[in-house]
Amino acid sequence: MDSELGVIAVLIAVVVCLVPxxxxxxxxxxxxxxxxxxxxxxxxxxxASVMIIAGSxxxxxxxxxxxxxxxxxxxxxxxxxxxxDKMSQQKIEALEAEKIKISNKMExxxxxxxxxxxxRQSWLxxxxxxxxxxxxxxxxxxxxxxxxxxxxxxxxxxxxxxxGLVLKIFGRDLKIVYAESICRVETLSLSGKILYYVADxxxxxxxxxxxxxxxxxxxxxxx
Amino acid sequence: xxxxxxxxxxxxxxxxxxxxxxxxxxxxxxLGYNRLVLQTxxxxxxxxxxxxxxxxxxxxxxxxxxxxxxxxIESASLVISHxxxxxxxxxxxxxxxxxxxxxxxxxxNHQLELAYQLYRDQHLYYCECSTFVExxxxxxxxxxxxxxxxxxxxxxxxxxxxxxxx
Numbered sequence: 001m002d003s004e005l006g007v008i009a010v011l012i013a014v015v016v017c018l019v020p021x022x023x024x025x026x027x028x029x030x031x032x033x034x035x036x037x038x039x040x041x042x043x044x045x046x047x048a049s050v051m052i053i054a055g056s057x058x059x060x061x062x063x064x065x066x067x068x069x070x071x072x073x074x075x076x077x078x079x080x081x082x083x084x085d086k087m088s089q090q091k092i093e094a095l096e097a098e099k100i101k102i103s104n105k106m107e108x109x110x111x112x113x114x115x116x117x118x119x120r121q122s123w124l125x126x127x128x129x130x131x132x133x134x135x136x137x138x139x140x141x142x143x144x145x146x147x148x149x150x151x152x153x154x155x156x157x158x159x160x161x162x163x164g165l166v167l168k169i170f171g172r173d174l175k176i177v178y179a180e181s182i183c184r185v186e187t188l189s190l191s192g193k194i195l196y197y198v199a200d201x202x203x204x205x206x207x208x209x210x211x212x213x214x215x216x217x218x219x220x221x222x223x
Numbered sequence: 224x225x226x227x228x229x230x231x232x233x234x235x236x237x238x239x240x241x242x243x244x245x246x247x248x249x250x251x252x253x254l255g256y257n258r259l260v261l262q263t264x265x266x267x268x269x270x271x272x273x274x275x276x277x278x279x280x281x282x283x284x285x286x287x288x289x290x291x292x293x294x295x296i297e298s299a300s301l302v303i304s305h306x307x308x309x310x311x312x313x314x315x316x317x318x319x320x321x322x323x324x325x326x327x328x329x330x331x332n333h334q335l336e337l338a339y340q341l342y343r344d345q346h347l348y349y350c351e352c353s354t355f356v357e358x359x360x361x362x363x364x365x366x367x368x369x370x371x372x373x374x375x376x377x378x379x380x381x382x383x384x385x386x387x388x389x
Contacts, residue, residue, distance in 0.1 A: 044387035057232075058308055069375035073388060148386065175385055179378075183308045185336040201385060203378075206340065220377045223312065 012127055051078045051146035051164075053157040054088040062181055063152050064095050065223045072099075075107040078144050082115035082156050111144075113137055115156055126155075134159035138166070145172060152179045153191035165198050179203040180216075182223050188213060225258035226251055227299035229292055231307040234266035238324050241352040242303060243275060243283065250356050252281060260295055261285035293317075301364065306338040306349075315346055316373070320364035323349040346370045 052067055054060040060081075067077070077096075081088045089110060096108050113136040114129065121129070133156065141149075141163035149164045151157035161176050168174050178199040180192045185206045188196065196202055202216045210218035228242050239261060241247060251259060261272065263285055272285045289295075293313065296302055302319045304310040305326060314321045323338045341347050345368045350358035383389045 042387070043389070048386050048388075061309060066375075066378055069379050070382070071379065074382075148382070177382065177385070181308070182312070183334055183337045185340040187333065189333075201381075203381075208340075217381075219381050221371070221373055222378050223373060 047073045047075045048147040049076050049078065049144070050074045050148040050150055051080060051141070051144060051160070053080045053149070053151035053160055054085070054092060055152060055154050055156060056082060056085045056088055058183070059152050059154060059181065060085075060088040060091055062223045063150065063179070064091055066150070066179060068095055068098070072103045072107075074148070075103075075105075077108040078146055079108060079110045080140070080156070080160060081110060081112055083112045084115055111140055113140065113156065113160075130155065130159065134162070138163040141167065145174075147174055149174065149176045150179070151177075151191075151195075152181055153189050155191060157191055158194055161195055161198055175200045177201045177203070179222055180205065180209065182206075182221065184209060186212075188216075224256045224300040225260055225298060226256050226301045226303060227260045227262070227292075227295045228303045229262040229295075229310050230264040230266065230305045231262075231310050232264060232288075233305065233307070234264050235305050235324075235326055236263075236266040236268045237326070237352045238303075238305065239263050239266060239268045239272070241324070241355045243272065244356075246356050247359070248278065248281060250359050254359070256300065257281055259283045260299070262289070262292055262295065263287050306335050308334070308337050311337060311341065311347070315341070315370035318369055320367055321347040322359065322362065322364075323347055324355060325349055325351050327351055341370075344368070 052063060054063055079092050081092070092108075092110060100106060114133045137159035141160055145167065149161060151161065157178075161178075164174055164176050176195070176199040178192065178195045178201070180188060180203060182205045184192065184204070185208060188209065192202065196213060196215060202213070203222065204210050204213065204216045204218055205221050205223070207218055210216050228238065230238055242259065242261070248259070257280055259282070261284070263272070264287060272283070275283055296314055296317045296319055299319060301322070302314045303322050303324060304314060306323050306329070311321065311323060325335060325338065329335060338347065338349050342349050345366070347367065348358060348362045380389070
């Protein structure tokens with residue numbers, strides 16, 4: 001029940017924020033309608049910029065474990081963290097210190113946005129805080145224009161992915177990849193349920209979850 | 224042979240109390256263990272542990288947090304953990320026998336899904352504080368199946384394909 005209300009709250013907040021941004025963007029700025037040079041039939045050589053959304057705690061740990069195995073052709077890397085999350089920043093810096101030893105180049109930046117939903121936050125205030133986070137998220141995504149958005153929840157990633165969706169609508173070649181936590185065996189998380197309809201690829205780590213959500217992708221355990 | 228108990232970043236004083244009771248220490252000794260290392264987390268258990276009576280041929284050590292518990296897992300013959308994914312995956316990754324103790328306060332919480340699934344897959348045993356000693360005594364840890372190593376390449380290949388790098 002709580003989670004359903006949460007879904008509704010987040011959706012309302014995002015839609016409320018989307019409408020004005022959508023209309024302003026559509027009337028003022030059409031520069032995003034760039035052509036799409038990366039047709040998948042030819043092998044890509046140019047690096048891909050990636051936005052990595054670090055959720056906090058276990059979410060951060062899982063996503064950084066995925067990022068650590070990615071090659072240097074995923075660069076630059078734009079990390080987004082919630083403004084209340086000090087631990088994630090330290091972990092990102094530690095990971096990038098390892099990557100720099102291999103590539104000899106500093107290829108990342110860290111960006112902070114307000115948290116959209118704290119644990120056990122009520123659905124009414126979730127509408128407000130998600131709206132607030134959304135106002136921060138859109139300019140960030142529009143400015144950085146990543147080619148991949150990589151996330152695994154919780155709520156902070158929703159407004160960023162919605163902004164990514166808007167970029168896609170305007171013709172940007174962008175892949176939104178959501179990797180559900182290994183903790184989710186039976187049900188998708190709140191973020192997973194929303195992004196099931198938005199992400200290009202929603203990876204789950206258990207076959208049972210894939211059976212329940214056939215639109216998801218199961219390639220095995222990721223972490 | 225030592226036992227390592229970890230509660231992660233949370234507090235779970237009931238677990239620490241359970242594993243330091245006379246009946247639990249006795250069970251550890253009967254199973255051949257002579258050392259107990261406790262990572263006690265954010266709970267308020269420290270003082271009470273200092274008052275534990277000196278035990279014959281059995282040492283108890285404890286601390287609240289460390290940046291990494293990898294070493295303690297590596298040097299343990301048995302790990303007793305809360306149901307947190309981080310501790311569970313690190314222990315199974317190190318191929319150590321694992322007994323997860325479920326915090327009754329979290330019953331119905333999705334965070335327990337992982338422990339239940341890994342029990343069904345025979346990678347660990349689980350119990351509650353109230354059933355800890357009997358579970359410890361009755362569990363045959365040699366019957367647990369080794370947890371397969373993670374394959375980072377799966378994700379890398381998948382993403383490379385999606386982006387057209389391959």
